[in-house]
Amino acid sequence: xxxxxxxxxxxxxxxxxxxxxxxxxxxxxxxxxxxxxxxxxxxxxxxxxxxxxxxxxxxxxxxxxxxxxxxxxxxxxxxxxxxxxxxxxxxxxxxxxxxxxxxxxxxxxxxxxxxxxxxxxxxxxxxxxxxxxxxxxxxxxxxxxxxxxxxxxxxxxxxxxxxxxxxxxxxxxxxxxxxxxxxxxxxxxxxxxxxxxxxxxxxxxxxxxxxxxxxxxxxxxxxxxxxxxxxxxxxxxxxxxxxxxxxxxxxxxxxxxxxxxxxxxxxxxxxxxxxxxxxxxxxxxxxxxx
Ligand SMILES: Nc1ncnc2c1ncn2[C@@H]1O[C@H](COP(=O)(O)OP(=O)(O)OP(=O)(O)O)[C@@H](O)[C@H]1O
Numbered sequence: 001x002x003x004x005x006x007x008x009x010x011x012x013x014x015x016x017x018x019x020x021x022x023x024x025x026x027x028x029x030x031x032x033x034x035x036x037x038x039x040x041x042x043x044x045x046x047x048x049x050x051x052x053x054x055x056x057x058x059x060x061x062x063x064x065x066x067x068x069x070x071x072x073x074x075x076x077x078x079x080x081x082x083x084x085x086x087x088x089x090x091x092x093x094x095x096x097x098x099x100x101x102x103x104x105x106x107x108x109x110x111x112x113x114x115x116x117x118x119x120x121x122x123x124x125x126x127x128x129x130x131x132x133x134x135x136x137x138x139x140x141x142x143x144x145x146x147x148x149x150x151x152x153x154x155x156x157x158x159x160x161x162x163x164x165x166x167x168x169x170x171x172x173x174x175x176x177x178x179x180x181x182x183x184x185x186x187x188x189x190x191x192x193x194x195x196x197x198x199x200x201x202x203x204x205x206x207x208x209x210x211x212x213x214x215x216x217x218x219x220x221x222x223x224x225x226x227x228x229x230x231x232x233x234x235x236x237x238x239x240x241x242x243x244x245x246x247x248x249x250x251x252x253x254x255x256x257x258x259x260x261x262x263x264x265x266x267x268x269x270x271x272x273x274x275x276x277x278x279x280x281x282x283x284x285x286x287x288x289x290x
Contacts, residue, residue, distance in 0.1 A: 002284050008043060008273055009050055011284055012207055015271040016051065019205050020059075020155070023268070031114055031152070033202050035265050036159035038209030039256075040248060041220025043279055044159040045069060047207075052157060063154035066114075068128045070160030070192075073102040073110075077141035092181040092247050096140050099162060099251075100188035103129075108195060114153045115201065124151050134228055138236035161248070164197050164206065164265040165189060165255035177254045185251065197265060206265025208272040214252050216277045221245050263287035 016034070023032050034051070038044045052067045059065065074096045075083060083101060087093040093100050106129060113126040127146040135141035167189035168175050178186055196202065222241050229235040236244060263270045267289060274283035 032155050033204035034157040035163050035204050036207045037163040039217045040161050041224045042209040048159045064150040065155045066149040066153050067157040072129045072131045073107045074131050090181045134232045134234045164259050204266045206270035210260045
């Protein structure tokens, strides 16, 4: 059932306000992850920032809360150029965006620090990287400085368009769409799923935005780029945005439906919201696992 007067933010906050107090009441020592997945431009960053502010208002006095996008872990511009060269025959890996174009060593280091498994157990902060998509005419680059978060981290919000996508075991699972350039991307996806959403050490709540028409991504992503250009005066042209989104379509085709159906992003519970092109909610489902 869906209440048309409620926004995506109303639903997500209701969901978090149900599960987070229960999490704290049980005296868990490990951080709680909030994984947030949805197609590009669907509003993950927009909503995450408001979730972050809401949680800071409620718990910020006593708890440490971090927020990052998987986009913040993109390779530096220089390293992306090297990847372009290394995979020069793979069109999907030319430029940032898909699994394989992130700095996995950095992601692993940040996770180790959050779990206090690093070589410096007396460290009292973790630095989350920041990525600037406007650099190099919209190709992007890592910002020189990141954001410091106090350790131990109690809640960590991580958002990304492919969080929860499960890679296909080639040769075991049959899938006609797993061909050509997607073979490399699928192989890269294992690193992410093992580290994040299939990692048994991580306890998480999942929030998923989905849509009945994946072509909505083109409009959403254009809106996002126009906003970026109005803020910082540079970014991609509309044609570049179209070509950019085209590179993601094979991944949506390969993984998205199974992922959304599985409602398995969060190890504790998953909220799935169907949103239309105006981001009005047309369906809502909650799956509680624990
Ligand atoms: N609920 C909303 N109401 C109004 N504007 C919104 C809403 N959600 C998103 N937007 C706007 O739509 C654009 C895309 O949103 P956002 O950047 O949050 O998407 P995203 O899912 O994080 O995309 P990406 O995966 O590409 O980073 C932005 O310009 C944002 O300000």
